[in-house]
Amino acid sequence: MVEELSEFSAGQFETVSQLLMSSVSLQIALAVLVVGLIIISVGYRKFSQWIETQKFSYTRPHISRFARTAMLAFFAIGLVSSVNGYIQIFELFDEQVTITNDELTPNQTFAKILNTINILVIGYTISHLIPIALNKREKITLEKEDFENWKELKGFPDDDDDLFHKLFKWVPPKILPEDIPKDEFEKNLQTKEGINFLENYRTTKGVPIGSYQKLVDDPFGEWKSAERKKYHKYFSDCVTGNNATGRKLIPGTKPQEIYPIDTWREVKRQQAYDPIIPASKPSGHASLQEERVPKSAKQIIPIGVFVGTVIGVVGWWGVDLFVLATATGGLALGVGLALKETLENYFAYILIRKDKVFSEGDRIQLASGYNGIVHRITPRVTYVREALNESLAIIPTRQLVTAEIINYTKEIEFVPSIVDVGVSYLNDPKQVASILVKIGSRALVEVKDSKGNHLAVQKRCPYLDQNKPSCGCDKDIHVDIEQPTVRFNKFNDSSLDFSVWVYVRSYGSQFKMKSTMRLIMYEEFKKYDIRIPWPIRTVYQGDEKREENEIAEHEGKRKQVVDEFGIGDLARGEGD
Numbered sequence: 001m002v003e004e005l006s007e008f009s010a011g012q013f014e015t016v017s018q019l020l021m022s023s024v025s026l027q028i029a030l031a032v033l034v035v036g037l038i039i040i041s042v043g044y045r046k047f048s049q050w051i052e053t054q055k056f057s058y059t060r061p062h063i064s065r066f067a068r069t070a071m072l073a074f075f076a077i078g079l080v081s082s083v084n085g086y087i088q089i090f091e092l093f094d095e096q097v098t099i100t101n102d103e104l105t106p107n108q109t110f111a112k113i114l115n116t117i118n119i120l121v122i123g124y125t126i127s128h129l130i131p132i133a134l135n136k137r138e139k140i141t142l143e144k145e146d147f148e149n150w151k152e153l154k155g156f157p158d159d160d161d162d163l164f165h166k167l168f169k170w171v172p173p174k175i176l177p178e179d180i181p182k183d184e185f186e187k188n189l190q191t192k193e194g195i196n197f198l199e200n201y202r203t204t205k206g207v208p209i210g211s212y213q214k215l216v217d218d219p220f221g222e223w224k225s226a227e228r229k230k231y232h233k234y235f236s237d238c239v240t241g242n243n244a245t246g247r248k249l250i251p252g253t254k255p256q257e258i259y260p261i262d263t264w265r266e267v268k269r270q271q272a273y274d275p276i277i278p279a280s281k282p283s284g285h286a287s288l289q290e291e292r293v294p295k296s297a298k299q300i301i302p303i304g305v306f307v308g309t310v311i312g313v314v315g316w317w318g319v320d321l322f323v324l325a326t327a328t329g330g331l332a333l334g335v336g337l338a339l340k341e342t343l344e345n346y347f348a349y350i351l352i353r354k355d356k357v358f359s360e361g362d363r364i365q366l367a368s369g370y371n372g373i374v375h376r377i378t379p380r381v382t383y384v385r386e387a388l389n390e391s392l393a394i395i396p397t398r399q400l401v402t403a404e405i406i407n408y409t410k411e412i413e414f415v416p417s418i419v420d421v422g423v424s425y426l427n428d429p430k431q432v433a434s435i436l437v438k439i440g441s442r443a444l445v446e447v448k449d450s451k452g453n454h455l456a457v458q459k460r461c462p463y464l465d466q467n468k469p470s471c472g473c474d475k476d477i478h479v480d481i482e483q484p485t486v487r488f489n490k491f492n493d494s495s496l497d498f499s500v501w502v503y504v505r506s507y508g509s510q511f512k513m514k515s516t517m518r519l520i521m522y523e524e525f526k527k528y529d530i531r532i533p534w535p536i537r538t539v540y541q542g543d544e545k546r547e548e549n550e551i552a553e554h555e556g557k558r559k560q561v562v563d564e565f566g567i568g569d570l571a572r573g574e575g576d
Helices: 002-006 013-022 025-054 060-091 106-153 165-168 182-188 190-202 219-240 261-270 285-292 295-314 322-328 330-337 339-355 428-448 464-467 508-526 542-552 555-565
Strands: 170-172 211-214 363-365 371-377 382-386 393-398 417-424 485-491 494-502
Touching: 002 555, 013 025, 025 060, 060 106, 106 261, 106 295, 165 170, 170 190, 182 190, 219 261, 261 295, 339 371, 417 508, 428 485, 428 494, 428 508, 428 555, 494 508, 508 555
Parallel strands: none
Antiparallel strands: 170 211, 363 371, 371 382, 382 393, 417 494, 485 494
16 A cells, blocks of 8 residues: 555646746746636626626526526636637747656646636536526426416415416316206306306315316416516515515615515415515515525535546546545545534435425424424424424434434324313213214314414315305315214213314314314303313212203203204214
8 A cells, every 4th residue: 555655646737836836937827817717706706796686686596596607607718718729829938848757848738727727617617507407497397386286276365367267267067966956057057156156166075076178378378477477576566665564675685685586486385375475574584585495405416516527637637546546545534434424414314305204394293202393404404393482403314314203294184183071971972972063063164274274174165165265174185084073982980071073184273173172162061051070070969850950951952953963973883
């Protein structure tokens, strides 16, 4: 090994220092080149700052990044090529200078230095242009997914003039659905309101009826154009102050206050495509959101391409790469050991992104028992936010690849919201079960979030019966569920224990559902005189008969509930 290292040659790099020492002309030419590159770098910085203040930097961010990257290469290569051409035409160097054991003259060596700079600049430029192109392709894919979501929702809330029905026309089915009588179906076809009802109708299995016919040649292009008009209006309202706050936002400021169009789309996805109010967020919020947009493994491409370019240039200068690798192996091993955890975190990040183990917004539970929402995944650490914002767990990303994780929102998002209750032994269990079915049925319809969307998942959205579009509570149900579900759990010391189950669309929705169901339960129990003896212990002293008579007064009402709502699935066995 010592012999090999002693024979290591730096190739033609050895002649460069000798030429610099021996040729004044080369020193002057190299100094001029360095000064020129510095001037280009300063000019490029000013050019980039100017581009960031222009509107197209927000409306066409990929073109803006492409222009900034390509412009640096254009000027650098232009300068280097001009100098190279000049020295080839004019005699600038003293050709009498001799270099021992080297075939290159000063003129040729300087030309090779210039060509090396060109190659490095080209390699650097390509390494940054490839991720831009891949990122643009990814954004096109996301844009198509947005279009499919727009079709499913029959338009976004901020659409103008019912854009969806300008591009698509509903066509009634040729075979009548079983859920609608023929006369009612044909009657609905005669009026605009009836057609709207049929278009939004879903069968008991949650399947829409009819199909859609294109009214234009390119619906996707028309939709994309409409979305861009929305963004142009958003941008204009930001810079003119024509917004809810009246505050004018300046493009290119640091921290960034205006969403670029890609971040604007991502934020709309996160908030179910609701309109974004210009200037409604504090200063720096746009920059923060752009940082939180998930990054992919494409981050490593610029480093890989540029390192490959450098290795190629080193080999071109005659350096023995095998011997160089052997000589630097110890250093590489030391650096690798020092960066072991960093590399593990990075490759774990790539695996999480590739396999989609979890993503931002997912509700997960760690092996330690910590339960929260994935806030942000980075190549070094992952942030998991406690649902009530009490804390923020920061975990090395590598630990999440090997650890046991429970994902509450992977593929099947809905979870059961369960309320347990104990009632008096004096109440009829069948009547109690029926009233609990009524409570669950009310909860399915009445419990909503701040946007008016139902928290409970159900086979058919209640809005459809009101001739309104579904809020989405009947979407993405991949398993067969029956709800509300009532269970008679056990005979307790002082009560008959029941539970009522209602499935909600996300882990966090169960808490509001439970709270509201308890309020409804209190109201219904009071109405029908269903008594809750636990945890209050009742001591009977000859008044049991009186209490039984009081309960019997509402017997008729309770029987009406049984007739109307049934007793759920209590009458069926578990194996049915």
